[in-house]
Amino acid sequence: MRKPDLAAVIAERADLTKDKAGEVLNVLLDQITQTVARKESVTLVGFGTFEARSRAKRKGKNPQTGQEIEIPASNTVAFKAGKALKDSVN
Structure with missing residues (x-):
């Protein structure tokens, strides 16, 4: 949809x-x-919660060359499904 x-x-x-x-x-x-x-969370009871999360820097590999690279720290959005949403999916 x-x-x-x-x-x-x-x-x-x-x-x-x-x-x-x-x-x-x-x-x-x-x-x-x-x-x-x-950086505040939004909770929709029965549906879920949206929140900002921080990712620390980490090491990774370039898939084309195999060379090791450092992935910088970043912010991302996370969604945690509520019980009613989980139950409707299951």
Whole structure:
């Protein structure tokens, strides 16, 4: 499912226009993005938690040459599924 498909489902279920549902979806995603960028977590009970995590620098190998390289430290986003989401998948 892509973003426009999700907006269409929201529009149908919430009795909104597709444009308004798309706007709501964009605001939701923007707010999650801004909150995680501030290193705060976003928890949607029953769905899951989005949070920022730091990765330490580490050693790796260039797959083409086999040469050992150092991968710099970086930040990433993690998602931990909630119980209800896990149960629905299983």
